[in-house]
Amino acid sequence: MLDSALQKRYVILLKYQEQLSTTQYLFKLSELLAQEISLIQRQVMTDKFNAEKLLDAEGMLVQSSGLAVLNLARLNEIQTLLGLPLDSAETVLDSSGGNWLISFEAITGRLADMTEVSQTAPKITDQRLKVEMTQAKNELIKTEQQIGVNLLRFTYKDNKNDETAFQFGINIPLGTQFNRAESQYQLQKAQAQLDHSIVKVQQSLDEIKKEISWLAGEKKLANLQIQRVQKHLKNEALKATPSLLINLRKQLVEQHKKSTEIKQKALRQYISYLSLSGQLTEQPLRNWIHTGEPELVPGKVN
Structure with missing residues (x-):
């Protein structure tokens, strides 16, 4: 069915855009976390240094970086399905995303x-x-x-009077009253x-x-x-x-x-x-x- 085929195509296109957006987000977040870690590390010899904040940022960076790589692989799978050129971390960050979308x-x-x-x-x-x-x-x-159907037809003629004659028949309708009632229902x-x-x-x-x-x-x-x-x-x-x-x-x-x-x-x-x-x-x-x-x-x- 054409409607079903078109819907599947749109689902794939939207899935591609969603995957691209998620992958971009993870790489951008990883980039910012790396900057944050670098900033905290430069504060090691100062009163501003916060070891707990550094550990949290490093943990988040490991997680976001790992997810970014996984999502890039998923993105490339969809791009292969659609016949689109594959992306890398650099090209994903430079991508304009869904600017073509309505x-x-x-x-x-x-x-x-x-x-x-x-x-x-x-x-x-x-x-x-x-x-x-x-x-x-x-x-x-x-x-x-x-x-009607003239099922039977009779003719009567008076022998004494040749001018006296008549016909009569039985008319049987096709179908029944039940059929009509059923059709109306x-x-x-x-x-x-x-x-x-x-x-x-x-x-x-x-x-x-x-x-x-x-x-x-x-x-x-x-x-x-x-x-x-x-x-x-x-x-x-x-x-x-x-x-x-x-x-x-x-x-x-x-x-x-x-x-x-x-x-x-x-x-x-x-x-x-x-x-x-x-x-x-x-x-x-x-x-x-x-x-x-x-x-x-x-x-x-x-």
Whole structure:
């Protein structure tokens, strides 16, 4: 089924972006931890030296470095599957990430413009076809009952009066009253199932919209935190405190990671919405998570 095949493709693409984001985060965190360790070690002969802090930082560096290597291997596996060039620690850090992905604003804007999408949902169109087929069957039975068959025909003629003659016959309808009642019942049942499906699909679509709206609020808060940290990093006075700068950079990396994870959740919900509403397979096929939503052209990488 085309819808299922497309969903699997989108899942792989989103998995790739998630893996790339996680790997970048771990390498950036390792880089900052290494800087923090170096800073603490330079304080060994001073009153600022904190042995416990050094041990904690070293433990975190070992863990993050190990996870970075493992996640890079996983990333390369996905890249091999997609036919993409493999990354190294250096190229991952220099990667622009998912700049090609559709923006959060574009997702919410498109959802806001979508109305009556439940009518194009695959589950709805299937149920509507069932209703139409049942209606046709019902009409056929109705027509058959109106057609009679002259099973027997008799003619009577008065021998004494040649002008006196008449005919009579027995008309047997095709089908029975039971068949028509059964067909009418099936039609009402199919219509009820259609009405139920329309309500259920619309409810599911509304729930997805609400979830994406909630995620939009979370992302806005994460972005505000990013802006706050970036503002502090521009403060010239803080440059005299290297440890504080490193902590702020670690916060920035954490907030970027959080913002990316929120968007990934929204993209998954967005694909579910498009699939459920039937738009994922609308012609011409498009890359719905790519900026500009380009058409999917056979043999071309979108």
